[in-house]
Amino acid sequence: MPLPKSKNSVGLGNSLMNDRFGKGKGADLRRGNFQPEGIQRKGQGGETYITNHKKDASYMKMRSVTEQAALDEFLSTAELAGTDFTAEKINNVRIIHKDQKNPYLLSAAEERATVRKHKENRERLTVPRRPQWDEKTTPQQLDVREKESLLQWRRGLAELQENNDLLMTPFERNLEVWRQLWRVIERSDLVVQIVDARNPLLFRSEDLETYVTEVDQKKKNLLLVNKADMMTLEQRQLWADYFVQAGINFRFFSAELAKEINEARDLEEGSESDYSEDDSDEIDDEDALAQEAQKINLQEEAEEAEQWVDEETVAAQGESVSSPDEERIRILSTDELESLFIEHAPDIDTGPGPDGTPRKVQIGLVGYPNVGKSSTINALIGAKKVSVSATPGKTKHFQTIHLSERVVLCDCPGLVFPNFATTKAELVCSGVLPIDQLREFTGPTGLVAQRIPKPFLEVIYGMKIPIRPLEEGGTGIPTAEEILRAYGAARGFSTQGQGQPDESRAARYVLKDYVKGKLLFCHPPPTDPPVDAKHFNRELYDAAHLPAKRRAHLSPLAASSLAGTEDASLMDGDLDMVPLPGAPVQGEKSNRLDKTFFGPGQGMANVSLPFHAKYSEQGKQLSGRKLKAMVAMEKDVDPSELRMGGKKHFKGNKKRGKKVRTEYE
Ligand SMILES: Nc1nc2c(ncn2[C@@H]2O[C@H](COP(=O)(O)OP(=O)(O)OP(=O)(O)O)[C@@H](O)[C@H]2O)c(=O)[nH]1
Numbered sequence: 275m276p277l278p279k280s281k282n283s284v285g286l287g288n289s290l291m292n293d294r295f296g297k298g299k300g301a302d303l304r305r306g307n308f309q310p311e312g313i314q315r316k317g318q319g320g321e322t323y324i325t326n327h328k329k330d331a332s333y334m335k336m337r338s339v340t341e342q343a344a345l346d347e348f349l350s351t352a353e354l355a356g357t358d359f360t361a362e363k364i365n366n367v368r369i370i371h372k373d374q375k376n377p378y379l380l381s382a383a384e385e386r387a388t389v390r391k392h393k394e395n396r397e398r399l400t401v402p403r404r405p406q407w408d409e410k411t412t413p414q415q416l417d418v419r420e421k422e423s424l425l426q427w428r429r430g431l432a433e434l435q436e437n438n439d440l441l442m443t444p445f446e447r448n449l450e451v452w453r454q455l456w457r458v459i460e461r462s463d464l465v466v467q468i469v470d471a472r473n474p475l476l477f478r479s480e481d482l483e484t485y486v487t488e489v490d491q492k493k494k495n496l497l498l499v500n501k502a503d504m505m506t507l508e509q510r511q512l513w514a515d516y517f518v519q520a521g522i523n524f525r526f527f528s529a530e531l532a533k534e535i536n537e538a539r540d541l542e543e544g545s546e547s548d549y550s551e552d553d554s555d556e557i558d559d560e561d562a563l564a565q566e567a568q569k570i571n572l573q574e575e576a577e578e579a580e581q582w583v584d585e586e587t588v589a590a591q592g593e594s595v596s597s598p599d600e601e602r603i604r605i606l607s608t609d610e611l612e613s614l615f616i617e618h619a620p621d622i623d624t625g626p627g628p629d630g631t632p633r634k635v636q637i638g639l640v641g642y643p644n645v646g647k648s649s650t651i652n653a654l655i656g657a658k659k660v661s662v663s664a665t666p667g668k669t670k671h672f673q674t675i676h677l678s679e680r681v682v683l684c685d686c687p688g689l690v691f692p693n694f695a696t697t698k699a700e701l702v703c704s705g706v707l708p709i710d711q712l713r714e715f716t717g718p719t720g721l722v723a724q725r726i727p728k729p730f731l732e733v734i735y736g737m738k739i740p741i742r743p744l745e746e747g748g749t750g751i752p753t754a755e756e757i758l759r760a761y762g763a764a765r766g767f768s769t770q771g772q773g774q775p776d777e778s779r780a781a782r783y784v785l786k787d788y789v790k791g792k793l794l795f796c797h798p799p800p801t802d803p804p805v806d807a808k809h810f811n812r813e814l815y816d817a818a819h820l821p822a823k824r825r826a827h828l829s830p831l832a833a834s835s836l837a838g839t840e841d842a843s844l845m846d847g848d849l850d851m852v853p854l855p856g857a858p859v860q861g862e863k864s865n866r867l868d869k870t871f872f873g874p875g876q877g878m879a880n881v882s883l884p885f886h887a888k889y890s891e892q893g894k895q896l897s898g899r900k901l902k903a904m905v906a907m908e909k910d911v912d913p914s915e916l917r918m919g920g921k922k923h924f925k926g927n928k929k930r931g932k933k934v935r936t937e938y939e
Pocket residue numbers: 500501502503504527528529530531641642643644645646647648649650687688791
């Protein structure tokens with residue numbers, strides 16, 4: 275017997291009606307007793323239909339749209355087409371985004387096949403073109419053409435995905451954002467694509483480079499491989515070889531190192547007067563004390579960074595005048611980057627502009643969110659002694675920054691280009707998909723488990739990861755669950771009810787550490803024959819790659835485990851666990867760090883205090899002074915000898931560290 279239709283059933287028809295006319299009003303409309311708010315339009319065939327008012331605030335227009343629910347996708351496609359959605363439903367609409375609810379990791383063979391498929395279809399990965407226009411084109415005509423162009427482009431990509439069963443990055447779908455890119459390209463002499471050094475090709479759009487030269491042959495492209503501080507010299511060398519062979523114009527940069535060097539210079543300039551004033555004063559104020567300690571921390575870190583760049587440069591330059599080969603693996607300083615901008619600018623008319631001033635070189639900066647675009651701009655600005663004007667340009671939305679007499683930066687909003695990906699897990703690990711909204715975490719954590727050696731995970735987190743022995747079918751590599759259970763237990767994250775380790779919460783921390791680069795893995799270039807990723811990354815998991823404080827308290831046993839010489843029987847035996855001071859007790863094994871990983875008497879150093887240890891047993895946040903006293907007691911040192919805190923909370927140099935915010939209208 276057919277079931278009676280539920281009153282609450284939500285079909286596509288109801289959803290559409292509710293979306294357009296408000297909840298419940300769709301039904302009223304059908305019954306004929308509701309007048310919809312909206313614009314009545316006449317179709318070509320004389321039929322009447324109604325569309326919503328366009329009343330989105332302008333800032334809403336600039337929202338990045340990368341993933342849409344099926345209904346939103348359907349409606350926005352219909353809107354782009356400027357036609358009645360019922361016709362669209364039959365003819366044109368396809369669900370572009372394919373939701374992989376249970377992503378799995380590919381086997382080596384599957385991955386090879388997928389990568390082959392990517393190569394075959396690479397040319398179909400395009401960015402939308404701005405339609406042709408001239409002085410006679412009215413804004414309305416251009417608007418219609420732009421919508422049509424975007425629609426065609428989306429259809430092409432949808433077809434590509436569906437017919438070939440390919441997974442793609444959640445590419446930008448908002449026309450407003452693409453309009454910004456078109457404008458940035460049109461006015462730039464040099465378009466700089468900023469990419470993340472850990473996986474440069476995932477963040478690179480080859481077609482964007484083609485488009486730039488299509489717009490004007492004189493325009494140039496540059497691939498700026500940012501976060502190069504995360505790579506070893508050998509890794510940069512291999513990538514440089516690849517880029518040269520592929521004919522890609524590239525340079526290495528590190529916004530982070532550049533920032534630290536800027537800060538070191540500022541401190542050097544300002545420190546003398548600061549210290550001479552304060553030396554005689556007794557500092558009672560807690561904040562001032564913390565600031566003072568942080569200032570010293572920061573200065574030391576910055577000096578380290580400068581020394582690091584010098585060493586790297588010397589290594590790259592072979593202590594002599596650098597050859598072109600050595601030059602290309604160097605990490606550029608901000609001054610060098612600015613010179614490069616000028617050098618790369620095409621030979622264009624640099625005669626005076628309308629107001630008599632020489633025309634400045636226009637540099638367009640584009641890139642995915644999080645590749646370090648703002649950090650790069652800030653580093654460039656921070657290197658300037660004079661203040662840099664950041665004014666919204668004549669064109670709406672993107673910002674122009676007058677860096678110097680000769681250079682203007684055009685900052686395009688962060689934008690995800692269409693690219694292929696092997697798995698959704700890969701996209702999470704690359705920081706393209708957000709971690710906080712993640713429901714399925716075993717895939718991405720599984721990738722972390724495969725990529726980061728177990729001894730390094732154990733040392734960096736101060737925990738033991740029990741894994742299934744080989745004789746019982748284990749692989750020697752931890753599973754996602756094994757890592758997450760160990761992490762949850764060590765940090766005291768437990769689920770409500772049965773008090774099991776909270777794997778989902780643990781996953782968020784582990785994955786964020788991976789995305790930040792605390793758990794570091796760099797993809798090798800796709801050469802033939804392929805480079806072994808383990809071998810490529812082998813130098814990233816020694817004691818030198820641990821956070822400084824963690825390194826300082828490493829026990830000889832843990833150090834040897836990193837060097838791959840651990841005595842397996844010892845590492846797998848029962849470990850002496852020590853509870854953390856001040857941590858909430860939530861389970862028998864929670865809040866414990868593994869003493870094996872710290873030298874004698876060092877298990878309580880401030881490095882061994884994870885995030886929650888800042889809290890008392892009652893869950894109240896400890897004041898800086900109490901926390902310091904507690905740690906000092908544990909370490910058996912005078913509180914004044916301790917340095918607490920990190921540069922994150924450093925307030926003394928807010929001006930320099932301030933992120934330039936792009937104000938979009
Ligand atoms: N290690 C390292 N980290 C970096 C570097 N540049 C940026 N980061 C970090 O990468 C993260 C993202 O940097 P942002 O500058 O905010 O990136 P963005 O591209 O401007 O991102 P949106 O503002 O979302 O467009 C931040 O946590 C930075 O600290 C670098 O050169 N090295």
